[in-house]
Amino acid sequence: DIACLDHHRQLRQGAPETILGASKTAIQMITIVAAMLRRDSNVLITRLDEDKAAQLLAEYPQGVYDSEARTFSLIQNPIEITGLGKILVVCAGTSDLPVAREAAETARMLGNEVEELVDVGVAGIHRLFDRLDLLRSAAVVIVVAGMEGALPSVIGGLVASPVIAVPTSVGYGASFGGIAALLGMLNSCASGVTVVNIDNGFGAACAAARINRRNSS
Amino acid sequence: DIACLDHHRQLRQGAPETILGASKTAIQMITIVAAMLRRDSNVLITRLDEDKAAQLLAEYPQGVYDSEARTFSLIQNPIEITGLGKILVVCAGTSDLPVAREAAETARMLGNEVEELVDVGVAGIHRLFDRLDLLRSAAVVIVVAGMEGALPSVIGGLVASPVIAVPTSVGYGASFGGIAALLGMLNSCASGVTVVNIDNGFGAACAAARINRRNSS
Amino acid sequence: DIACLDHHRQLRQGAPETILGASKTAIQMITIVAAMLRRDSNVLITRLDEDKAAQLLAEYPQGVYDSEARTFSLIQNPIEITGLGKILVVCAGTSDLPVAREAAETARMLGNEVEELVDVGVAGIHRLFDRLDLLRSAAVVIVVAGMEGALPSVIGGLVASPVIAVPTSVGYGASFGGIAALLGMLNSCASGVTVVNIDNGFGAACAAARINRRNSS
Amino acid sequence: DIACLDHHRQLRQGAPETILGASKTAIQMITIVAAMLRRDSNVLITRLDEDKAAQLLAEYPQGVYDSEARTFSLIQNPIEITGLGKILVVCAGTSDLPVAREAAETARMLGNEVEELVDVGVAGIHRLFDRLDLLRSAAVVIVVAGMEGALPSVIGGLVASPVIAVPTSVGYGASFGGIAALLGMLNSCASGVTVVNIDNGFGAACAAARINRRNSS
Amino acid sequence: DIACLDHHRQLRQGAPETILGASKTAIQMITIVAAMLRRDSNVLITRLDEDKAAQLLAEYPQGVYDSEARTFSLIQNPIEITGLGKILVVCAGTSDLPVAREAAETARMLGNEVEELVDVGVAGIHRLFDRLDLLRSAAVVIVVAGMEGALPSVIGGLVASPVIAVPTSVGYGASFGGIAALLGMLNSCASGVTVVNIDNGFGAACAAARINRRNSS
Amino acid sequence: DIACLDHHRQLRQGAPETILGASKTAIQMITIVAAMLRRDSNVLITRLDEDKAAQLLAEYPQGVYDSEARTFSLIQNPIEITGLGKILVVCAGTSDLPVAREAAETARMLGNEVEELVDVGVAGIHRLFDRLDLLRSAAVVIVVAGMEGALPSVIGGLVASPVIAVPTSVGYGASFGGIAALLGMLNSCASGVTVVNIDNGFGAACAAARINRRNSS
Amino acid sequence: DIACLDHHRQLRQGAPETILGASKTAIQMITIVAAMLRRDSNVLITRLDEDKAAQLLAEYPQGVYDSEARTFSLIQNPIEITGLGKILVVCAGTSDLPVAREAAETARMLGNEVEELVDVGVAGIHRLFDRLDLLRSAAVVIVVAGMEGALPSVIGGLVASPVIAVPTSVGYGASFGGIAALLGMLNSCASGVTVVNIDNGFGAACAAARINRRNSS
Amino acid sequence: DIACLDHHRQLRQGAPETILGASKTAIQMITIVAAMLRRDSNVLITRLDEDKAAQLLAEYPQGVYDSEARTFSLIQNPIEITGLGKILVVCAGTSDLPVAREAAETARMLGNEVEELVDVGVAGIHRLFDRLDLLRSAAVVIVVAGMEGALPSVIGGLVASPVIAVPTSVGYGASFGGIAALLGMLNSCASGVTVVNIDNGFGAACAAARINRRNSS
Numbered sequence A, B, C, D, E, F, G, H: 001d002i003a004c005l006d007h008h009r010q011l012r013q014g015a016p017e018t019i020l021g022a023s024k025t026a027i028q029m030i031t032i033v034a035a036m037l038r039r040d041s042n043v044l045i046t047r048l049d050e051d052k053a054a055q056l057l058a059e060y061p062q063g064v065y066d067s068e069a070r071t072f073s074l075i076q077n078p079i080e081i082t083g084l085g086k087i088l089v090v091c092a093g094t095s096d097l098p099v100a101r102e103a104a105e106t107a108r109m110l111g112n113e114v115e116e117l118v119d120v121g122v123a124g125i126h127r128l129f130d131r132l133d134l135l136r137s138a139a140v141v142i143v144v145a146g147m148e149g150a151l152p153s154v155i156g157g158l159v160a161s162p163v164i165a166v167p168t169s170v171g172y173g174a175s176f177g178g179i180a181a182l183l184g185m186l187n188s189c190a191s192g193v194t195v196v197n198i199d200n201g202f203g204a205a206c207a208a209a210r211i212n213r214r215n216s217s
């Protein structure tokens, strides 16, 4: 057997298991999707390249592939907005868009209202200050940035809401595939910024959704 | 001049600036505390060693030094509980206690109810399962662990609330001063775990407080 | 001459030399296999890609290529089960399957009974607890996991038998091609877990076979 | 509370929890030892420096401190030899002795017959060949080496029994505190060598004990 | 002989050789200073700790030791301001002061007008915007920052003059002794920021002086 | 929207925003160029591969692609020489040419006179000494080198003008994609050498242009 | 101009400049070869892939391409054996052959008698001991090994002649492209082993040639 | 037993075993020296700190401790010059002296004529050119340098004899305890430079002695 699905996750955490497409074969994923559909679950696959997406669409034409976010989604049960506030996804440069879109797509699948703010990196910081109202209107802010990853520190100092930083592998040389941005974010002098893995838009959205559906128990 | 305090932070973010004691001299900190007291602010110093603490206590006997958490706090205005739910600080081993206590102290200073759960590492996992109710009662869970840093993944899979992982520098050899735990947490297969810097109990508490005071705007 | 085979190994260690296919040409391997067949030895090639496998199969149609494990085996002398107990190969996720299968194939070639347990990663830990009996029935447990590599710590705490951890390169970003999992395993808080190289299912099986054929001298 | 002992470990794994002394205070350890004595358990503390050892001996004069191995042991119930064969601890140079002794001490506490072979590094390889009989008489071989860590590869090629490699932090410059030896061992061309953390004599002994008490279930 | 002074440097580059005090003995430095005095040169020693400074002052009471900058200077020939404009040294936090002061001291010794701006890190970015006029009045800006090292990117986007970034080792955990800040600065999205070694206030000042004395040949 | 151009940069810094082509799609760049043309700005794209260049040339035949420098430039307003002196771009080996050419192209676009000196690495140092006059005639020297990156130290000791070092990824093995050269340059014993990111000819040229247009305010 | 050949090298060092083919275009190399032929120099290109080799052979059919060593040589002046003794190139495994052949080819071009010994890695150490006479007959020994790189330590302990170690990138996972072997060799406990860059067969041969042509001045 | 001396080394390699003092206790070394004296061997201890040296001198007053080289030598049999030519030890800065002296002391003990050239780093390269005759008179050149480690490349290009590069840990920040210098030397563009471990003056001297006593077999 190739997989042992965590069908119980919907109950424990309010969201079904997501499929990380990167190192699975199309055939493995088709098998897993079949099992999820039998359980009446919505399906989200991330990090899916175009070739495998085509094979999944051939099998499940009711699914949708977003080639920028590299996500495949198949919605059997309409998604209800259950998040309390708005999740804002900010990104530093045009090149960070795929990661930002993965975050936005995932957050929407998890029942949240999402807004996006693009290309407001710190080298032209007036672009950020022009949008202070938007920044402060969000319940959670996801900040996506590559290169030196300075944007979350600046935003973390401007808003009072939770800030989740996503380093991206955008850059070259001493960016070391996102390490520079990752370290920058982990060492943020703006207290209360938390960090996820490099290029992990999906994980940032999951964390934001946990925060946004949180009650005071 | 040696410092330019961000007095505006209380307004922007509901909490005064905290002093990172590690690389400041006692004299610098005494000066900064004086400026904060003039502004009628509460004071929290983190990463303060015993020698410098003694100098601060000599100057400000109304302050309190916690030698395990290595924090100095001086409360002029009684702290009100403004956090919506309970923040739970869990740690994997006895050796992780200083970081866990820094997190707990900071969260309390920021107006939150805090509970602690100690020495429930994954090598004897029944210890964790005995406390599932406590784990699920928290609004936010801070998980502190060194060595392989596996605890946040397990807890992240058991609760639906936000989980903030704090790697510690506990370990030796290939723990590389906390890198092993840090990487483990960044690569957590439990979706929605976010991470702060190694030994950064303070930052985890700030993030938890942001989450716990969050409204839906 | 291109190779100097260690024909003496069968005698010293009870198993013939294995061919690491990764950086050899098909022609080199065909030559080496010929030499082994002349010595009446069974043949195992690991890390063999499909192209080279085709060339080997053209030359030696009596061989078998397993495209998931990426192994080529040619059995001249039927394999006898000489291992004392059962070797259990556990893997954390579907993506770790190739490494797990390499371990299982190798262990079988070395004369052991092998069982496999797939996709029981720590984020849905009930899946593991459902199989405690199987885990405790094994003489040796090989645990294969990528990302944060936490599974061997949990299993190491649940069983009394030897546990061999195999980190895999599954993951992205700060998994650094398996470093995160490797470090997690080296720092396991479950005492008595030993570790092999990243993706080294072969080596784990060899170690398990040494253990499983061990007598008290 | 400062600790949550895994009293169940003796049952699950045939050995009580061991105390890692490195980052605990003497007072914390005295408390933990008290709890273990109440449970009628033998006590082993590792990585204990001389100062803390003195405090423990003052409290528990029936304990024994080995200043080379840096272990403290307190034996309430005489140790029975339950291991099936002999565990041989080999070390490459005089400077690796403390780690080798930690391994030997731990293996003895876990009920094994132990022998030691010292200073047989690969630069004078005849020293090793003079002792082939001893090497081949062991049920498990623990090989401790710093600098380039080549010894386990050579021994792994000479014996058929399980070989556990322990890299040490002995060396300077590009030994990087044991990384060179660790990598050497993980990449051993002798198949079936497994590795533990740098300087982790304790862990190697635990693994050897698991192997040596193993039955075929 | 212990040193071969580059007496020709004053001619080639308009400034005498500077003594890097860190790994020299006091006796070695006293000898070198004697040789420089014989050549009628001014003397600057950097990275000098208090103990060695005392020995140098005992020998050369006409020298001056700055315990924050850790510099010793002995001025035989009054320093003339030869730099064309003002060099501004900005630092992100109070803890970065020693490096900032080393830069300022060095720049002054090299004949430049110097101004300092302290504790204007990006987490409270209004502090920086309050001083835009000062920032834009400088001929060269040296920006000193630890932790995530984001300040040079923000300043680099605000001014048109050359910006030299100095990462500091201030921080802990994943700041890795200044690597996080160094990488952040090397990957700055503000084009035209150049970088010197971690904590190298001296080097930044030398570069600034080269720029500030530059003519169009 | 995919981009938020910093149109204000020309005013703040005397040069328009440049497009980093590496991780943008051709369509994204065509859109961005259109926006810049509407603002009457000159256009420079760096790190553009041949395929995308063809798409841009199809859309904007008035542009020019330099396949060695991998730059695309489109000049609407003739470039005036505004730099005060000459910028000299030196490179150590033939293999460093693409980075050197990127620097030269960029410096020219920014209004500077540029000269190039090629293949004068330190292993045949007489080649450098033959050109001392040229080296000393420059207002700013950009030094491009891979492998051990020693050239900037030698040149930094020979000239009095500002030296900007650009490490390249030329080399193999322990050059680690330019890390060896980068570290060499950061640790230069020639005081006053500053460094940019690996392969960042563009950034070096921007810094040189800042220096070369600098006035004493 | 694209190159500034060091024609003087033959005089200074008794051998012409060699062309590192890896990051040069075929056209660049054809130009450089032309310049060398005009100077009546023999030509050696290393790290040349098959495609570029074809272009060079088309232009210079008198040249010879060795596809295993990846070298192109063009001999105008017959090579005389000027080396005093024999250079022995030993390699640990079949996969290390390309690097070993590059070393052998280069050493021959530099006027040395060369012998090769293949596939005598330390896991089957009797293979090495069978050839002690050969090992001890060499004036210089070049030892090529990947994975843990232990072979030079063993050989360094067996012979009295100079031993040059060449780490190769053969291996996977924690071999990190040859870092494990490199570190192993740098930390060799056999005193007097020196090391060159990963995969640098060429450099090892140059060093061996320097040693072998050495006189006592 | 604590040591197994390689008494056979004098025969195999013409020099007795040397004692690496760094991680041995004084008592261990006294025991080892006693064993060597009984064998009528000369004694060399390296990396010996002042405290342990005092204990050794108390026991063996006929020994000599060199506090700069940190070596202890005890000569029972007068040393004969058996090396063919002169070994020249060059160092880049005053701070590199201890490593240079360790190399010189060791080379002398091994029967070689040694000369030293100090403080001729590449930032003032005329100092090196003033000594070309000396450089070219040596049979082997050992080049010791910290920081960027550029000196061996320059010298390697100037002489035809073998060049052994020793990186030192002199420097700070991104010198990473000698890594920058080590990488610089491994990537030297001067062909035929070989490298030893960071600060390993001893190993460089052993290699130089092997070269210098070499005959053509």
Ligand SMILES: Nc1ncnc2c1ncn2[C@@H]1O[C@H](COP(=O)(O)O)[C@@H](O)[C@H]1O
Pocket (backbone or CB within 6 Å): B092, B093, B094, B095, B096, B119, B121, B123, C189, C190, C191, D017, D018, D019, D020, D021, D046, D047, D200, D202, D203
């Ligand atoms: N020398 C050692 N190296 C690694 N792990 C150890 C060592 N000694 C004890 N341990 C483990 O560390 C755990 C103790 O962690 P803690 O809860 O912090 O006391 C024990 O369960 C032991 O299995």
Ligand SMILES: Nc1ncnc2c1ncn2[C@@H]1O[C@H](COP(=O)(O)O)[C@@H](O)[C@H]1O
Pocket (backbone or CB within 6 Å): D092, D093, D094, D095, D096, D119, D121, D123, G189, G190, G191, H017, H018, H019, H020, H021, H046, H047, H200, H202, H203
């Ligand atoms: N400074 C040094 N650096 C590296 N290796 C050394 C040094 N001094 C002595 N050695 C080697 O270290 C070995 C001693 O290791 P051990 O068995 O621990 O005494 C000797 O055989 C020497 O060849």
Ligand SMILES: Nc1ncnc2c1ncn2[C@@H]1O[C@H](COP(=O)(O)O)[C@@H](O)[C@H]1O
Pocket (backbone or CB within 6 Å): A189, A190, A191, B017, B018, B019, B020, B021, B046, B047, B200, B202, B203, E092, E093, E094, E095, E096, E119, E121, E123
């Ligand atoms: N333990 C801590 N870890 C990380 N950051 C801290 C810590 N304590 C305080 N800080 C932050 O560090 C900043 C102080 O930097 P400085 O200007 O150098 O005083 C404060 O604004 C805090 O937000």
Ligand SMILES: Nc1ncnc2c1ncn2[C@@H]1O[C@H](COP(=O)(O)O)[C@@H](O)[C@H]1O
Pocket (backbone or CB within 6 Å): E017, E018, E019, E020, E021, E046, E047, E200, E202, E203, F189, F190, F191, H092, H093, H094, H095, H096, H119, H121, H123
């Ligand atoms: N703080 C510093 N950081 C880096 N380099 C320095 C510093 N102070 C002095 N130097 C340089 O280090 C060189 C001294 O090296 P040495 O020959 O060992 O004295 C001088 O030529 C200075 O240019």
Ligand SMILES: [Mg+2]
Pocket (backbone or CB within 6 Å): A092, A093, A094, A119, A121, F003, F004
């Ligand atoms: Mg942009």
Ligand SMILES: [Mg+2]
Pocket (backbone or CB within 6 Å): B092, B093, B094, B119, B121, D003, D004, D005
């Ligand atoms: Mg515990």
Ligand SMILES: [Mg+2]
Pocket (backbone or CB within 6 Å): A003, A004, C092, C093, C094, C119, C121
């Ligand atoms: Mg799964």
Ligand SMILES: [Mg+2]
Pocket (backbone or CB within 6 Å): D092, D093, D094, D119, D121, H003, H004, H005
């Ligand atoms: Mg020894």
Ligand SMILES: [Mg+2]
Pocket (backbone or CB within 6 Å): B003, B004, B005, E092, E093, E094, E119, E121
């Ligand atoms: Mg501050």
Ligand SMILES: [Mg+2]
Pocket (backbone or CB within 6 Å): F092, F093, F094, F119, F121, G003, G004
């Ligand atoms: Mg060249």
Ligand SMILES: [Mg+2]
Pocket (backbone or CB within 6 Å): C003, C004, G092, G093, G094, G119, G121
């Ligand atoms: Mg082989």
Ligand SMILES: [Mg+2]
Pocket (backbone or CB within 6 Å): E003, E004, H092, H093, H094, H119, H121
């Ligand atoms: Mg000097």
